[in-house]
Amino acid sequence: ASGPAGELRLLRTAYRWQRRVSTLTAIGYFFTFLLLSAFAPSLMTRAVTGGLSFGLLIGVCQFPVTCLALYVYEHTARRRVDPLAHRLRRQGGTR
Numbered sequence: 001a002s003g004p005a006g007e008l009r010l011l012r013t014a015y016r017w018q019r020r021v022s023t024l025t026a027i028g029y030f031f032t033f034l035l036l037s038a039f040a041p042s043l044m045t046r047a048v049t050g051g052l053s054f055g056l057l058i059g060v061c062q063f064p065v066t067c068l069a070l071y072v073y074e075h076t077a078r079r080r081v082d083p084l085a086h087r088l089r090r091q092g093g094t095r
Contacts, residue, residue: 011081
């Protein structure tokens with residue numbers, strides 16, 4: 001992909017990949033939680049340790065999974081999207 005059009009296409013592709021992975025990570029986990037709650041109530045009420053049920057455990061894990069999705073978003077922005085955007089800005093002469 002050479003030239004501004006190719007670089008712009010790479011930037012759009014990188015940004016699209018970044019959005020999809022991060023969004024699907026967070027929403028996919030939550031959707032799985034909802035499906036298990038609706039269709040596997042015996043699994044969700046099963047005790048893992050002490051008074052902690054499996055459903056409560058994976059519900060509490062929603063926060064770290066969301067943080068992971070944010071981390072992946074930021075990491076891919078710094079690694080893929082931002083360098084392409086900076087290069088395009090330099091080529092275009094804008095800052």
